[in-house]
Amino acid sequence: MISIMGHDNRLAEYEILPHILERWSPRSMTGDPILRDDLFAIFEAARFAPSAYNEQPWRFVFALSGTPNFDRFKAILVQYNWDWAKKASALLIVAAKDTFSHNGEPNKWSFYDCGCACGFLALEATRRGYVTHTMAGFSAEEAIEKLDIPEGYTPIVAIAIGKIAPRDFLPDELQEREFPSPRKPQSDFIFRGSFSGE
Amino acid sequence: MISIMGHDNRLAEYEILPHILERWSPRSMTGDPILRDDLFAIFEAARFAPSAYNEQPWRFVFALSGTPNFDRFKAILVQYNWDWAKKASALLIVAAKDTFSHNGEPNKWSFYDCGCACGFLALEATRRGYVTHTMAGFSAEEAIEKLDIPEGYTPIVAIAIGKIAPRDFLPDELQEREFPSPRKPQSDFIFRGSFSGE
Numbered sequence: 001m002i003s004i005m006g007h008d009n010r011l012a013e014y015e016i017l018p019h020i021l022e023r024w025s026p027r028s029m030t031g032d033p034i035l036r037d038d039l040f041a042i043f044e045a046a047r048f049a050p051s052a053y054n055e056q057p058w059r060f061v062f063a064l065s066g067t068p069n070f071d072r073f074k075a076i077l078v079q080y081n082w083d084w085a086k087k088a089s090a091l092l093i094v095a096a097k098d099t100f101s102h103n104g105e106p107n108k109w110s111f112y113d114c115g116c117a118c119g120f121l122a123l124e125a126t127r128r129g130y131v132t133h134t135m136a137g138f139s140a141e142e143a144i145e146k147l148d149i150p151e152g153y154t155p156i157v158a159i160a161i162g163k164i165a166p167r168d169f170l171p172d173e174l175q176e177r178e179f180p181s182p183r184k185p186q187s188d189f190i191f192r193g194s195f196s197g198e
Numbered sequence: 199m200i201s202i203m204g205h206d207n208r209l210a211e212y213e214i215l216p217h218i219l220e221r222w223s224p225r226s227m228t229g230d231p232i233l234r235d236d237l238f239a240i241f242e243a244a245r246f247a248p249s250a251y252n253e254q255p256w257r258f259v260f261a262l263s264g265t266p267n268f269d270r271f272k273a274i275l276v277q278y279n280w281d282w283a284k285k286a287s288a289l290l291i292v293a294a295k296d297t298f299s300h301n302g303e304p305n306k307w308s309f310y311d312c313g314c315a316c317g318f319l320a321l322e323a324t325r326r327g328y329v330t331h332t333m334a335g336f337s338a339e340e341a342i343e344k345l346d347i348p349e350g351y352t353p354i355v356a357i358a359i360g361k362i363a364p365r366d367f368l369p370d371e372l373q374e375r376e377f378p379s380p381r382k383p384q385s386d387f388i389f390r391g392s393f394s395g396e
């Protein structure tokens with residue numbers, strides 16, 4: 001068993017890429033600015049994700065802490081998330097292009113491909129000493145309006161990127177949730193031959 | 199600019215995790231067996247992906263080359279894919295659980311989360327000297343039937359994992375496609391502040 005950071009929830013049964021095991025989703029962030037090179041390297045990692053028909057359906061709209069753009073996220077995120085995410089270095093909305101560019105047909109892998117790109121983004125952030133926290137809790141309508149997201153694109157998640165801060169910088173109720181989440185054993189999601197084992 | 203393997207299509211503008219840049223989707227595979235430890239470490243990487251409400255909606259049904267389970271994929275994959283993927287070391291179907299376990303509501307991030315898990319899987323495979331190739335070209339109906347995928351789960355993609363073989367092991371028409379695909383520049387998918395730049 002390989003652990004990191006003394007967290008029992010990050011015990012791997014097999015040796016894996018350290019950045020995968022180290023990555024988790026803290027909420028306590030310092031509010032420090034992100035280095036330009038780090039930010040664009042993090043996007044660069046997303047750029048090299050695979051996608052169906054190489055569509056690359058991911059779009060990222062970002063805002064840096066301390067800018068008017070950043071404050072737009074106050075209306076986009078749910079209050080619960082804004083309360084901690086305002087200390088992120090950067091906030092972004094991930095939107096998927098709904099159709100394939102080569103034929104205009106609906107792309108049913110657009111969310112799947114965006115998920116892969118954001119996974120690569122999170123690993124590059126981890127590698128560079130940042131943390132990421134992905135949020136489902138935001139208003140797609142507000143994101144579309146405030147960020148001028150055009151028709152044909154669907155906002156999927158918001159992501160906070162920042163530098164980790166001590167746990168006790170958070171309000172009490174969030175401190176209780178500030179730990180890496182556990183994972184199911186492989187036997188719950190890996191099936192040999194068939195789902196029923198036949 | 200950082201390149202790998204002499205492929206002009208793998209030029210990064212920023213320095214990123216090497217496994218991300220090295221990963222591409224060859225079709226020419228040797229048919230060699232995969233080591234047990236490698237296979238389960240590859241799944242272990244997927245296990246540590248983040249997910250909405252920590253649902254971990256990903257399910258993997260796998261088959262190893264040279265087993266009767268593997269031959270079931272002949273009916274599942276489209277002919278075009280089976281023709282090369284039969285030389286994979288392992289084939290798998292990725293299925294998403296459609297609803298959240300905590301409340302039974304539809305999980306609209308299930309594909310997104312599966313994409314991230316499969317991205318981690320692909321990087322761990324790359325790190326261990328394997329290649330992966332994700333396929334949209336398969337029959338969900340055949341996968342459901344042949345692999346006993348229950349109601350409430352949606353097959354998303356098939357993935358081939360294997361050892362790379364020389365390009366000229368492929369039929370002529372596939373040799374022409376055997377190179378890493380290009381990527382859009384960041385300016386096509388990264389937007390500061392808003393999609394319209396306002």
